[in-house]
Amino acid sequence: MKNKQFLLVVIPLIIFVLTGCEDIISLKVTDSEPQLVIDGLITDQQGPYTVRLSTTAPYFANRATPPVEKARVILTDERGSTEMLTEKQPGLYKTAEFQGRIGGNYTLSVQVAGETYTARTAINRVPDIDSIGTVFRPETDDRDAGYFLTFYGPELPGNSDQYRIKVFRNDTLLNNPELDLFFFTDDFIDGQYLNGLELSAGPFQKGDRARVEIHSITSETYRFLVELQRQLRNDGLFASPAENVSTNITNTNTNGKPATGWFGGSAVRSKTIQIR
Template identity: 35%
Template sequence: MKKLHILFTLCIAALMLSSCEDVVDVKLDAGPPLLSVDGWLTNRAVPDTIKLAQTSPYFSNTTPQWISGAKVTLTTVSGESETLQEFSTGKFLIKNIRSIEGEKYLLRIEYDGEVYEAQTEAMRQSFLVDSVAFEYREKSLGQDEDGYLLQFFGKELKGMGDACRMKIKKNGIYLNKIEDLNYMNDEFVDSANFKKVRLFTEKPFQLKDSVTIETWSITMDAYHFYDELRIQVSNGGIFANPPANVRTNVKNVNASSAKKAVGYFGASLVSTKSGIVKE
């Protein structure tokens, strides 16, 4: 039995006139655990990793558990095949296959008597970052401290249907909060030149910070995955929409099976551009 405390607040003319708190007892049936897949194939020199876990009930207050013993294989349309090595519980290393523009990939996972598959394609690198810039801003509404905002100059290649995610590193460490999630498509910027385009981060940068922008080409389906992910993670408040499932490209080959999967497997071409915050 769980208690959900729902606070209803009515604000009129910027004054809080009334509020009440209702305690509602809700009994929720725990659904079956799902296979959670998180992995991305790239053209980087370092090996890539596929991570497998098992989801927990929403109100269980436990973290997902890594799973062990799965058989994971990766194949390409052009004929390459690799059985991935489990180097740590739930973590499988891609040693040989790399992401190549236009290549299509099939990830196959055999676990607990079920077979799951995910298909993806490595898209071209269409968003090209030429240089990194920073602009100083004082603390203000929406910015909790003084600091430097990240911007970039670059261009987008001609031809519709491109998308990318831009990952940001600060002093060698990825920024992984939902506020650091940057992604875009070329619907309104096909073949455009970019000047001082801002990338969003949870906090501004400071002098002498080393900052790297990694541009990852993604499919339009992956773009919508990130869009849905942001909406669900940011969904809150009294006007929040009902929770909805985020799309996945990982499917149980037995469509009638009750055991499903969540998460995403993708392939990207990755380019990097770095800079140091200076006055």
């Protein structure tokens, strides 16, 4: 997320423009101390699973976030299975044999620079996808003509379930936060059949290959995505001040350096179609 210092600069600049003041104001932006960022996901599909470690960078730094190398990254479950991940690329750690499963509970431990960070998640149940359809939509002022995907499948009755849907075009994840970050809870559709739920990702064209994945997510991940989406869409003149998005990464030393990021767990079902 953008540094709060940047927001403190933007607000006075907006006031400066609106009031027409002609004084020249020099503003010095101080950089916040870099934080460790942990990004990981475990699923019920065949691994390897990946954990990415990096550090935050100053807002105006025109470079990728620096990777964190030579960390000790360990994944365990409630049954006692454990594995130390291998650093395949700078800051990119992968499992070799660890296997996630529905109903499993998982703990991630990251030891780096004298600090130990932990995060916990679970893999919840997920429904099957019966089929994926398409519907053609003509061109509009803000959208090209093309085919949009429709989802058909059951929602599992009982419990409280949350899901995220990911859409891929020709094996590339569609990742526009305004259109493609699609997640929901079953609070009002528990046990119902999703009969032609139209997905906003697209449009697709004839010849494209589309893959749709439905991921189960925990209630904690659902709340994290709600906060993330709120921040991503928080723009305009009267936007509210930015806030730090929640994290499930905890330093075992309460007086140690904090970290940010998210470690999630998902069961995944998918369906692929060719647009004809």
